[in-house]
Amino acid sequence: MSKFTEKNILIVGASSGIGQAVARQLAAEGATLFTAGRRKPEGFSSTHLTWDATQPDETALNALPGTLHGLVYAPGTIRLAPFGRLKMEHYEEDLKLNVLGAISILKTAMPALIQAKSASVVLFSTVAAQLGLGLHSSVSVAKSAVEGLVKSLAAEYAPHYIRFNAVAPSLTDTPLAQAAGLVAPNRLEAAGKRHPLGRIGTPDDIAGMVTFLLSDESAWVTGQVLHIDGGMSTLK
Structure with a gap:
């Protein structure tokens, strides 16, 4: 029997990037998937709920089931700009998508x-x-708030045996990073060299940790921010 058989998992933002990689891994492990987002994801079976993180409608x-064994919130932003050029609405938008959603x-x-009675929630931070x-x-402010949320809820819901953890990647080759011009072919070598392991991340690199955190194998892990970043946050 697969380790996710008979488990209901909700993934928000499963249409591309890391969220999609998580969904594919969980589908292969037998999970019953529920997805929420503006677009229905492809490549795996799920019950999809149309939902906008910037305008959340409860x-x-x-259609969510009465029991959820796991939840992954994958929407994120990459807004890189000098502080002087960022406007208040930029900070508000990043907070709305990353935290309030x-x-x-x-x-x-x-x-x-x-x-x-034994659930796992995984949110996303960043090495920044x-x-x-x-x-x-802007992204550092929003993701730091996510880390604070994870630690607070981990403490509050421990009596209910709900685990809360965050995954903090470094640069990963996702459509979001591609749209921001961060993984263009002429920048890949330099970007990889900034990481001790010599390359940027892939969605599957990150998804593997998320799948672990959703599984019973991580049953004693909660309130953690796990840096899946090629060593960037701790090594020189």
Whole structure:
């Protein structure tokens, strides 16, 4: 029997990038997938709920099951700009997508997570929340808030046996990073050399850790921010 057989997992933002890689791995392990986002993901079977993280509508999630064993919130932003060029609305937009969207869906899903009596929630931070990286102030603010949320909820919901953890990647080859011009062919070699392991990440690199955190193999892991970053956050 697969380790995710008879487990209901909700993935928000599964249409591309890391969220899609997580969904593919979980589908291969036998999970029953529920997805939420603006676009229905392809390549695996799921019950899809149309939901916009920037304008969260709780009624759109009425089709969620009564029991949820796992939740992954994958939407994110890459907004790199000098502090002087960033406007207040840029910070507000990043907070809305990265933090408030996660809070909204967690509030809706919490009764189903409690019902599981052993659930796991995985949110996403970034290596920039730990390292001082120029041009990253907006995303660093938003993702630092995610880390605080994870630790607070891990403490609050430990009596309900719900585990909360965050994964903090470094640069990963996703459509979001491609759209930001961060993984263009002429920049890949230099980007890889900034990481001790000599390359940038892949969605599957990150998804493997997320799948572990959702599984019973990580049953004693909660309140952690796990840096899956090729050593960038700790090695020189």
